Amino acid sequence: MNVKNIIENHEHTVQLLKEHCIPTIENIAKVCCEAIRDKHKIIFCGNGGSAADSQHLAAEFVGRFIKERRGLPAIALTTDTSILTAVGNDYGYDEVFRRQVEALAVEGDVLIGISTSGNSGNVVRAFEQAKKQHVTVIAFTGAHDSKMSNLADITLQVPSTFTAHIQECHILVGHILCNAVDEMY
Template identity: 45%
Template sequence: MKNLILSRIQESIAVKQLLLSDSEFLTSLELVVEKSINTFQTKGKMLFCGNGGSAADAQHIAAELSGRFLLDRDPLFAEALHVNSSYLTAVANDYSFDHVYARMIKAMGNRGDILVCISTSGQSKNIIKAAIEAKNQGLWTIALTGKSGGGLAEITDVAIKVPSTDTARIQECHIMIGHILCELVEQKIFGIGQD
């Protein structure tokens, strides 16, 4: 048991070490942070979508932005698109699950907003459809994926690809990326703790 525990911790560290030396990853994350700051400063919003564990990550990151992360500050408009279960189940039933996020983007997305699409495979049909609809509506799109990026990475404005094919390791990095985003957004917008 102890060996498995140690192995999983070592695997998680190894993926994060790869990110530390990945200049493309660092540049992409800086771009995402800058774009997010600009969006909030111009009264735009960040929307998030994902399935399963990625939906949980979407909700987690949105909550850190809309509630608070490290600072006691005003809320920012950030929302995970799956939180209305009546809407989600109605659209899945009446249309298909592939359309649940795209229809919500069509209803609430505005030019200048951001959609963060979280998919470890980058192949989730409903996430890809959401990204396509977001582009049609004039939103800026971000993919958080695993190593390949899948079809999602090909259609978004920026793709942050975690260099792993292991879902658990990818999701651990996605939440770390979300926390970095939240901290830097807070620092810049609310002017505390800047370096």
């Protein structure tokens, strides 16, 4: 294991993110800030590490990021094991996020789906449902076009195909969103 190379590869991916994605990140931040300002919520979903990122980012909104401010409306659809297991058992795993979007999302909300491949079936289904409900749909993916990027209103395509570096950039961009919202208060 060469720690220096791992760090340098991470830095390279972040450099590519900086070179190619700043306008997209700024647009996502604007959309999220407007939703929060207009009393709407940010909804997150993803699987595995992306589920953890969803929970992490929702916690930053509801708790705090850097400065003290009121709790902000955000939810991770990855946290309610009773819903996840009931819906998964009764309808199938591809329905676990779609059913929650159907039940919880309203027009003006923002759904952020996180997936390194951009092809997670349950996130794709959530996007399809969100579009029906006029919810703004944002995809956090990797470098390749995907089912999620084809459905999303805005797609952050991290310029990498290496899962770990994509995930590292997803959480970085998530923290940038938290910072943008913090600046409103």
